[in-house]
Amino acid sequence: MFRMMHTLLLIMTLLTYNSCQSTRGNIDLVANGSSRYVIVLPDEATKHETKAANLLRDYMKRISGASLNIIQEKNYKEQPGIFIGNTEHVEQFRSGKLKGESFFIATDNQHLYIRGGSGKGILYGVYTLLENYFGCRKYAAIPVFAPSSKNLQIPQQLMDKQEPAFVYRETYYPAAFDDEYLEWHKLHRLEDLWGVWGHSFFKIIPPKTYFATHPEYYALVNGKRQATQLCLSNEGVFNTMVAYFRKAIADNPDALYWSIAAEDGGGFCTCDQCSKAAAEESGPQGPLIRFVNRIAAVFPDQQFTTLAYQYTAHPPLKTKPAANVYIMLSSIDAYRNEPLSTIPSAAAFRKDLEGWGAITDHLFLWDYTTQFTNYLAPFPDYNNLQPNLQYLSAHKVSGIFLQGSGDTYSDMAAYNSYLQAKLLWNPSLTTEAITTDFLNGYYGKAGPFIGQYLQALITTLHNTKTQLDIYGNPVNNYKNYLSPEAIDQYSGFLDKAEKAADGNNDLLARVYNTRLPLEYTVLQQSRFFGTEKFGYLIPEGNGYVVNPRWPERVRKFVAQCKLAGVKELSESGGDADAYQREWDTIFSRKWINSLAFKAKVTLVNPWSDEYPAKKERTLTDGLQGDKDFSINWLFIYGKDLVATIDLGEEKTINEVQMNFLQDARHYIFNPSDIIVETSADGVNFKPAGQQQPAPATEEDYTAAVRNYRFHLPAVHARFVRITGRCLQEVPAWRGAPAGKKVAVCCDEVFVL
Numbered sequence: 184m185f186r187m188m189h190t191l192l193l194i195m196t197l198l199t200y201n202s203c204q205s206t207r208g209n210i211d212l213v214a215n216g217s218s219r220y221v222i223v224l225p226d227e228a229t230k231h232e233t234k235a236a237n238l239l240r241d242y243m244k245r246i247s248g249a250s251l252n253i254i255q256e257k258n259y260k261e262q263p264g265i266f267i268g269n270t271e272h273v274e275q276f277r278s279g280k281l282k283g284e285s286f287f288i289a290t291d292n293q294h295l296y297i298r299g300g301s302g303k304g305i306l307y308g309v310y311t312l313l314e315n316y317f318g319c320r321k322y323a324a325i326p327v328f329a330p331s332s333k334n335l336q337i338p339q340q341l342m343d344k345q346e347p348a349f350v351y352r353e354t355y356y357p358a359a360f361d362d363e364y365l366e367w368h369k370l371h372r373l374e375d376l377w378g379v380w381g382h383s384f385f386k387i388i389p390p391k392t393y394f395a396t397h398p399e400y401y402a403l404v405n406g407k408r409q410a411t412q413l414c415l416s417n418e419g420v421f422n423t424m425v426a427y428f429r430k431a432i433a434d435n436p437d438a439l440y441w442s443i444a445a446e447d448g449g450g451f452c453t454c455d456q457c458s459k460a461a462a463e464e465s466g467p468q469g470p471l472i473r474f475v476n477r478i479a480a481v482f483p484d485q486q487f488t489t490l491a492y493q494y495t496a497h498p499p500l501k502t503k504p505a506a507n508v509y510i511m512l513s514s515i516d517a518y519r520n521e522p523l524s525t526i527p528s529a530a531a532f533r534k535d536l537e538g539w540g541a542i543t544d545h546l547f548l549w550d551y552t553t554q555f556t557n558y559l560a561p562f563p564d565y566n567n568l569q570p571n572l573q574y575l576s577a578h579k580v581s582g583i584f585l586q587g588s589g590d591t592y593s594d595m596a597a598y599n600s601y602l603q604a605k606l607l608w609n610p611s612l613t614t615e616a617i618t619t620d621f622l623n624g625y626y627g628k629a630g631p632f633i634g635q636y637l638q639a640l641i642t643t644l645h646n647t648k649t650q651l652d653i654y655g656n657p658v659n660n661y662k663n664y665l666s667p668e669a670i671d672q673y674s675g676f677l678d679k680a681e682k683a684a685d686g687n688n689d690l691l692a693r694v695y696n697t698r699l700p701l702e703y704t705v706l707q708q709s710r711f712f713g714t715e716k717f718g719y720l721i722p723e724g725n726g727y728v729v730n731p732r733w734p735e736r737v738r739k740f741v742a743q744c745k746l747a748g749v750k751e752l753s754e755s756g757g758d759a760d761a762y763q764r765e766w767d768t769i770f771s772r773k774w775i776n777s778l779a780f781k782a783k784v785t786l787v788n789p790w791s792d793e794y795p796a797k798k799e800r801t802l803t804d805g806l807q808g809d810k811d812f813s814i815n816w817l818f819i820y821g822k823d824l825v826a827t828i829d830l831g832e833e834k835t836i837n838e839v840q841m842n843f844l845q846d847a848r849h850y851i852f853n854p855s856d857i858i859v860e861t862s863a864d865g866v867n868f869k870p871a872g873q874q875q876p877a878p879a880t881e882e883d884y885t886a887a888v889r890n891y892r893f894h895l896p897a898v899h900a901r902f903v904r905i906t907g908r909c910l911q912e913v914p915a916w917r918g919a920p921a922g923k924k925v926a927v928c929c930d931e932v933f934v935l
Contacts, residue, residue, distance in 0.1 A: 210290055212265070213335040218249040220263045220295075225270050226255050232268035235297070235309040239265065242313050245329050265295045268305050273298050276342075284369070285346035288312055292339050307369045311345065312337075314367075321368070322625040323597040324361035345609070348572070351376065351547060351582025352607035356600035357748060360590050368604035373584065378431055378438030382447050382490065384413045387427050388420065402452035411450025411918050412467075415474040416457045425481055432485060440509065443475045444490040449920025451494060464499035471495050476505040483507060488547065491539060494920065496531070498538040509582070510539050511547040519551075519562070520644055520651040522570040528650075540579045547582035548575055551653045552603070555754040556813065558593035559703040559744075560657040561665065561673075563640035565595070565614070568602060572610040583607060591750035594700045595637070597625060597693075627690045632680035633697060636673055643669050656813040657704040658711045659795070665704050667717050673701055696747040702740050703752075709733070710769070710814055711796070713806040719769070720805075726774035727805070737766045755848075765809060772807065778836070779803045779828050779903070779934040787825035791926070794818040801930055802826055802841075802905075808930040810886040812846055815931075821924030824854070824907035828932060833863060833901045838935040839871070839893045841905060844928040845879065846886040847917050851926045852879055854907035859893045861900035868904055871895050882916045903934055 212220055222236050236253050244250050256270050266272050273296045276289055281300030286308035289296045297312065299305030313319040313329075316337050320328040353371050358364045365372060373380050379387065390410035393400050398408040400420050413420050428441065451457070451467040460470040471489060479487045485507065491498075492513040504510055517529035524533070539546055550571070554560045575583065585603050588596060598621055605617045618637075622630035644651065647663035657665050677698050684690035705717075712718035713727075720727040744752075744759035751758050757765075784799040794813050797804055801817040808815040817824070843853050853876040860868040872893035909927045913919040 207339045209336040209338055210293065210295065211334065211336055212295065213243065213247040213249045213333070216248045216333040218243075218247075218251055218335075220251055220265055221259070222251050222253045223256050223259050223264045223266045223270055223272070224253060225268050226257050228255075228268060229305075231299070231303055231305050235299075235305045236267045238306070239267065239309050239312070242317070242319065242327075242329060243335065246317060246319070246331065247333055247335050249335075263293055265297070267297055267309070269298060270296075272296070282346055283350055285344070286311070287342060287344040288316075289343070290337055290339055290341040295337060303366060303369075306366050307345075310367045310369070311343075315343075320620075320624050321364055322601060322621060324358045324364055327363070327367075328624065347608050348576050348610050349580070349582050349607055351584070352604075353584045354587065354600045354603040354607065355585060355589055356587040356596045356603075357590050357592060358597055358600040359604075364600075368601075369608050370604055376439045377488075378435045378441045380442050381444065383442040383444050384446050385410075387424055387443070388413060393423070402450055403454040403457075404450050404452070409450060409915075409918070411448065412445055412452060414452040414454055414457060415470045416452070416454060416460065421474070421477060424478060428478065428482060428485075432482065440486050440488050442488045442490075443478060444488070444511075445471060445492075445495055447492075448918055449494055449923070450918055464501055466494065466497055466499070468495040468497055469499040469502060472499050472502050472504055472508075475508055476502065479505045479507050490549070491535065492549070496535050498535065498542055503542040504545065506545075508543075509545040509547055510543060511549055511582075511584075512536060512539065512580075513549045515549075515551060515653070518650045518652055519564040519567065520649060522567045522574065524570060524574040536575075536578050536580075544579055544581075546578075546580045547584070548580050549584045549586065552585050552599060553587045553593050554653055554655055556654050557656055557703070557707070557753055558588045558591060559700045559749070559752060560594060560655070561640055561700045561704065562594050562651065563637065563644050563664075564651060565599070565602060565618075565637065566641055569606055569610060569612075569614045572606050576610055592696065592699075592744075592748040595697065598622075598637075601625075626680065626693055627684060627687065629680035629684040629690055629694050632676050632683060633694070636676035636680070636697075639669075639673055639676060640664065643672075656707075656794075658707050658814050661708050661711065665708075667708070670701055670705060674698075677701070692746065695743055699740070699743060699747060699749070702736075702743075706737060706740060706766075707814065710806070710809075713804060713815075720774075726776055728774065729770050734766075734770055737763065769809070774805070775933050775935075777803070777805070777931075777933040777935065778830055778834050779932055780805050782831065782934075783829040785827045785829070786819075788819055788822040791818040791820050796930075799826070802932045803828060804931070806931060807842060808844060808888065808928070810844070810846070810888065812844055812849055812851055812886075812926075812928050816844055816928040817930055818851075818926055818928050819909070820926045821909065822927075823909050824905065824927045824929050826905045826929070826932070827865065828903045828905070828934065829865065830901050830903070830934065833899055834934075836861065836895050836898045836900055836903065836934055838895060839903060839905075839932070840890060840935070841929055841932045842888050842890050843876070843907065844886070844888055844930075846928075847879065847882075847884045847914075848886070849926070850913060850917070850919065850923060851928050852910050852914070853877075853889060854927055855910055856906070856908040857891055858904075858906040858908075859895075860904040860906075861895070861898050862902040862904065863900055865902045868902070871898060871903075879914050880916075903932075905929070905932055 240251050284302050284304040286299040286304045297308040299308050318330045394410050401408050401410050402412040457470050475489045488509040491510050514532050523529045554562050601621045622634050626633050644664040649663040680694045684694050709719040714720045719733045721730050741759045741763045782803045784802050786799050806815050839859050845853050857874045859871045861871050862868040907927050910925040
């Protein structure tokens with residue numbers, strides 16, 4: 184029954200996709216399970232043409248049972264034919280040389296012709312025939328859905344010619360790691376196109392190889408050579424890079440692009456020559472473009488890319504990129520709750536895009552479609568994709584990398600990949616039609632309820648005016664689109680989806696995976712709520728204990744993560760087992776009856792608006808922060824922590840302890856000094872202890888929580904003041920852009 188409904192749905196969907204069909208009669212390619220047709224290849228067929236012919240033969244047999252022979256054109260005897268590739272017979276259409284990876288599917292009154300441009304165009308044509316005319320679907324990295332039919336028809340006098348909107352198209356989700364999915368949806372993989380990709384300075388001239396003997400190759404920062412960037416005015420750097428590319432191009436002649444791009448972060452060279460070029464061009468993008476142009480001139484037959492990203496985001500004042508240089512912009516600073524064309528946070532990006540577009544026609548974009556700090560957080564940016572791609576296409580962008588979660592499962596990963604693939608090829612398709620096709624095909628009878636769930640997310644995000652941040656946290660959204668009340672509404676739709684999918688294990692598994700982001704949000708927020716409603720703790724006696732339902736809830740969540748293919752929960756983060764260990768640590772903690780529990784806290788310097796936690800109450804809410812700095816940590820940026828805790832009345836204090844977080848990746852370091860003072864009146868304070876944490880002198884990016892204890896000789900006081908002195912500079916080994924400051928994270932303060 185499901186298969187029949189699915190087939191009918193696909194036939195209806197084809198009407199949405201096909202605007203090129205003729206109103207004339209049809210050609211019977213297969214009738215009653217047999218075919219008079221042969222598949223005809225050019226006499227000297229390319230590997231892609233041969234593969235396309237075999238694909239078509241195999242799928243036609245799978246659908247209809249009919250077996251078609253594949254022959255060379257020289258052996259063709261005027262029988263009904265399906266002509267694949269650059270055959271002589273296809274020349275009647277006088278299409279000329281097809282542009283790039285474009286293709287056409289054409290018929291006369293009897294024959295079918297498929298011709299492709301360069302690369303895999305012919306394969307894209309065959310896959311389009313299978314999908315748009317035969318009703319097949321490749322929804323994810325799962326077997327292709329192919330309907331069963333003894334008859335296959337295609338309209339007479341058809342001309343379906345398609346050209347990609349973008350020459351480079353990549354969606355970065357698990358499905359795109361499946362080779363057939365990649366070709367079916369006309370996508371690229373950066374490893375197949377680039378000889379060197381992304382931030383590449385140190386891939387080409389690695390400090391471990393060159394810095395000791397050639398420190399002059401690297402940036403002069405604060406009067407000292409440092410391995411933060413390259414010195415682009417140094418001839419040794421130029422000569423070394425030319426030598427590198429001579430060998431790399433010879434070793435990898437099929438690569439289409441080569442990246443020459445700055446490292447992620449600041450630390451650009453300030454030597455006299457680099458500074459002069461930067462001054463003339465209004466920033467480090469000037470020396471960069473001049474250098475890339477020099478390399479490009481040595482290799483005029485190659486195509487080079489560079490990143491217009493953060494410090495190099497603006498176009499230079501004088502120098503234009505060479506004809507074989509592509510500029511890859513980044514939209515990293517934009518929120519995702521509105522399209523790039525209108526959202527205020529993308530104003531700088533829009534200005535840069537227009538500026539680069541005024542001096543070059545070769546523009547690519549590195550865009551972002553997930554929450555990198557929480558891959559499983561619900562991230563409803565789906566409706567923005569089509570207007571974004573249309574806007575970018577209208578502003579000369581010809582290639583797009585849509586960075587998702589990579590090879591790990593994330594929120595709506597299969598849907599994101601499918602929608603992006605369709606719109607990257609043709610942004611004029613409608614999001615609604617693609618979504619309906621996917622939801623009903625991938626989820627079956629549960630599809631409409633998944634659609635209601637997605638629409639509720641989008642609507643609530645809009646109504647609550649939430650800023651959707653690629654570096655956000657579902658905990659911080661507990662008052663808006665991920666409030667407990669909203670989550671209850673969303674869960675209702677997924678409950679209906681589960682009921683609709685009941686009896687079909689494959690569909691149920693997909694619904695369970697779709698629920699993972701909601702369950703993740705509930706678990707993460709329960710850490711934040713703690714002793715309050717929706718927290719993981721419940722009252723018992725004079726303290727609190729773990730809700731007995733929570734360990735099993737976490738265990739089930741972790742098990743489903745593994746089934747779904749969750750390899751890491753955040754960019755460069757831990758896997759499902761690591762998440763289980765985090766919770767095991769939380770569950771093992773004994774409640775500490777602190778005199779400061781729920782005590783009033785006054786701060787001299789404010790908390791970070793970006794990571795507010797419970798604001799000043801974070802220090803006395805009874806919950807200890809873990810290695811995630813965005814949950815249950817009082818985050819103070821660039822200033823000292825100075826917190827005064829009011830116990831409400833004078834009490835006997837024997838010990839004060841607190842935790843500080845060190846997370847160098849996010850520029851969070853232990854204070855240089857920790858000072859504890861006490862007072863009876865809140866005005867006159869007496870010293871009670873001071874400690875100096877060991878300085879971070881060696882490179883270490885491990886996030887670690889350190890506990891500091893101060894033993895007091897039965898002091899009677901009402902007020903306790905904690906001071907954590909913030910480091911004045913980022914440690915030299917960490918490297919930091921100009922103006923970057925250190926953050927201090929403290930939690931929890933226990934007074935015993």
